[in-house]
Amino acid sequence: MRLPKKERQRLIKKAFSDDPFITDEEMAKRCGVSIQTIRLDRMELGIPELRERIKHMAENNFDRVRSLALEEVIGEVIDIQLDHSGISIFEIKKEHVFARNRIARGHYLFAQANSLAVAIVDAEVALTASAGIRFVRPVRLGEKCIAYAQVFNKQSSRLQINVQTKVNGEIVFQGVFDVYRAEEDGWVK
Amino acid sequence: MRLPKKERQRLIKKAFSDDPFITDEEMAKRCGVSIQTIRLDRMELGIPELRERIKHMAENNFDRVRSLALEEVIGEVIDIQLDHSGISIFEIKKEHVFARNRIARGHYLFAQANSLAVAIVDAEVALTASAGIRFVRPVRLGEKCIAYAQVFNKQSSRLQINVQTKVNGEIVFQGVFDVYRAEEDGWVK
DNA sequence: CCATATATTAATACCAAGTCCTAAAACAGT
């Protein structure tokens, strides 16, 4: 027994967690111990076999990639009256917060509001020209943000949209977006 | 022969590409054809076996997750003078543009500027209170955005930062961010 | 020092989801 069981298991746990692609055989060599010992350790530590580990990774990221690819809009738009108003919901997940204090990064709230504002505009393509925004209070991990957008000034190709985002009825973000309809492939109309 | 070979292979290709977790057996059932036929098709189409598909997915995303986790900041900060100024670079990739016209979504430009503004502040945690921004001209797929941030008003816990983003020297985005230093776990200082 | 744990290794049977190879059917076109 080179190193005590506990020590070895700590090592194994770490090794598998920062490289899940190691086979038991390889791990056995690394620890200078038989394959069976590694298997036993995995059992005790509740670490699944190679294929399962890989599969889980792939599955997790598959969803991630999916939702990212689908994410033409950040937040789920649940209601739209074109050129008039709209509502979207966005839940703050781990990937949206500062690891430090679990407060949402501002740009996600902005992205939700911006996406909604752009979605409301009845045009092939809409772009934001400018915006004024306020982060009223920090939003925390797990909170559900509901953004309400309302057009309050409508010209032929330019819309002004007010967006308020609330968590449990409490305003957390407020912004005014100046959005314009754009041509198929380019610049201002 | 239910459907012609070509047709079936088209189907198989699509099926595997939008759900890589299907076994040959399952696919065989779906196509009403034997397992061997599916294997032959896979050979011809150059589609690897289930485990390899899954492994590749996991491997690809392994790196991606890593770099994403590191992405505390959107865009690469290349220079920082705390409480004074900073520069970051951000290249517009496929995932940042509207599929339609390859113009960058506004919130990525915002995110770059916001991240930079927050990074400049010399504090455990900094949060954005408000911002006024202008998207001066649309930014296209492949363009390199260089954001220059400059603090122009500094109070004890509140900083005003001007951010200008340029592509080839041309201004594409401009914003003023009002950022404050926050306590470890929470609300305003 | 011996008995009893605990830890480690070995050995075997079995599984999933394949590969690789050979060979027999099925069917189509001419």
Added chain:
DNA sequence: ACTGTTTTAGGACTTGGTATTAATATATGG
């Protein structure tokens, strides 16, 4: 009817395991 493509079928072998049983080390308490 003959040839060529397509489809099936079957068996041997591979990886990276699980599950189980049994033997052997090593340690620990009395």
